[in-house]
Amino acid sequence: MNEQMTDFEHKARDIFDASVESLDAETRSRLNRARQAAVAGREPARPPAWRSWAPAGAVAAALVAAVLWRFPGTGDSQQVQINGEAPIEIVELAAEGEDFELMIEDPEFYSWVADQAGNGSNGVG
Amino acid sequence: MMQPPRHESTRMKRSGTLDFGAAARLLDAGPVGQEELRLEHSQALDRFLASVEKRAFRIAQMAVRNADDALDIVQGAMLRLAQSYGHRPAEEWKPLFYRILYNGIRDSQRRSSVRSRIFSLWPGNLRPDEDGPDDPFENISDGAPDPSERLMASEAMQRLERALGALPARQREAFTLRCLEGMDVAETAAAMGCSEGSVKTHYFRALGTLRAQLGDAW
Secondary structure (H helix, E strand, C coil): CCCCCHHHHHHHHHHHHHHHHHHHHHHHHHHHHHHHHHHCCCCCCCCCHHHHHHHEEEEEEEEHHHHHHCCCCCCCCHHCCCCCCCHHHHHHHCCEEEEEEEHHHHHHHHHHHHHHHHHHHHHHH | CCCCCHHHHHHHCCCCCHHHHHHHHHCCHHHHHHHHHHHHHHHHHHHHEEEEEHHHHHHHHHHHHHHHHHHHHHHHHHHHHHHCCCCCCCHHHHHHHHHHHHHHHHHHHHHHHHHHHHCCCCHHHCHHHHCCCCCCCCCCCCCCCCCCHHHHHHHHHHHHHHHHHHHHHHHHHHHHHHHHCCCCCHHHHHCCCCHHHHHHHHHHHHHHHHHHHHHHHH
């Protein structure tokens, strides 16, 4: 790639190199630790994946609670409508099919959402 | 443009095969020799990862626009390479690593997309971690010198990042790997999982768009 590079390509490479060299010390240190862990064949320490999904779980739970409060005892969730939109579809968005892997990775979150839905139904409806 | 030797290119395209040469060397060596070979191999892997980690981080950061997510992606790619492909010949590591890296970037972007759709349901469309005011001390200079060249390079990089971000994903990958990473066509094709012809097409289009957008502004 070095030969036949135009000035434009040289400039792009140079400014990218400069941005790499200007990485802060903390990032370099974290990369270094991650590399050592990888070479040793162990998972680097990182926060559990469910933590980043906890706020989304709160949204899903709030939606479930709101639906159950607004339409207590309707029995058939397929018939529940808000402004012409089926709210159950909104809840399903939280666990949509393309992220099935996430359900496997974050079982606590999805089990918690299911629990919340169950509790809301008993407590509010 | 230099092409790699044909046998090299062919070897890189093989998938799912063991490095029988390395395996044979391990079997031939005695217990002490095996330990030395393993140590040598670990050191080679460490050197390779050290040579790509910072650049990989910047590539991931440009794609997902979040330093923590970028770090997670690079960590995952390093671990996956070491665990699943560490036994492969060292000359195959680079395209394999970048292939894993881009898979990680795409996974992260998909998750981020789902997450933002869920957060869009949050009252006022605020992400829960964005509802507080900014820390007033966060942006105050620490007094360190900030040379004008560095500032200009940083602005040029921001313009490049914006322009790259507007490109179709495959063009962005081709430009990043070919131009910024300096990989040849065969390596880039192996990393992107496509033909060398596709790499050339994606790269040519990316270069044309970027030139038109950045042109004299650089």
